Amino acid sequence: MPKVHRSNFNWLQPLALLAPSGVWLLLLLVLPTLIIFELSLVPNIRPGDLVNPSGFNNYIRIFDPLYLQVIRRSLFLAIATTIICLIFALPVAYWIAQIAPKRWRNLLLLGFVLPLWTSSLLRSYAWITILRPTGLLNSLLNNFGLPTLDLLNQDSAVLIGMSYGLLPYMVLILYASLEKLDKRLLEAAADLGANPVQAFWQVTVPQTLPGIAAGSMLVFITGLGDFVDPELLGGASSMTAARLIYNQFLGSTQNWGFGSALSMTIILLVSVAIALLIKFGDAAPKQ
Secondary structure, eight states, X not given: OHHHHHHHHHHHHHHHHHHHHHHHHIIIIXXXXXXXXXXXXXXXXXXXXXXXXXXXXXXXXXXXXHHHHHXXXXXXXXXXXXXXXXXXXXXXXXXXXXXXXXXXXXXXXXXXXXXXXXXHHHHHHHHHHHHSTTSHXXXXXXXXXXXXXXXXXXXXXXXXXXXXXXXXXXXXXXXXHHTTOXXXXXXXXXXXXXXXXXXXXXXXXXXXXXXXXXXXXXXXXXXXXXXXXXXXXXXXXXXXXXXXHHHHHHSSSOOHHHHHHHHHHHHHHHHHXXXXXXXXXXXXXXX
């Protein structure tokens, strides 16, 4: 009997620990997602209409070339932002984790975190001030006799704003991974005749691959759902999935069914990205 009671207690203990967060996720994530899925099955539903699911017409509508172009642009911006952040963050994180003096590392990391203390809206308006035709960037180019750049209200401006906003996340994740780098393997590679480039690709990258995968997925998922930067920096020519969903719910079109179908499509893409992260993010490096 004591063993039976102990077994029940061992089963109830983790359940009691998970119950508060489980109820929170159920109320604020699972149930709203189910409601969105139900609305996505109702064509042309507006606020106040009767919810009567009748098919997948809203999902079929997504395959219209116009909306597929919007989704492709969203994927392009998210992937391009991920690549840019990875290219810029990897050498910075490596320098902070392996080369910079230990007494300065926390201060250097704080310098990268400081932009996150300000609102993303303020950061986007700051980039508007820099990139507009009469902004700081073109003023500097004029002073040096160089031609001005037309970046604002273009995809390039959106990439700049998104990369700037998401770069600190990539640096922090890569730093946590590079800090654990086994330098003995680098020394062994050098003793065996490997040059720095070979040691980087064959020793450093395999050891930090979980961090690279985690940082890339975080930036990709956040960039895919970004609304502020495309709205303020992209203009009408940079319509993304997040902006399209906003227009369906709060814009002039007021088509909650189609907006819900788009939302479920984005949720599916994010779920696939998370599944890939779970599958490959914790993979052990090759020996």
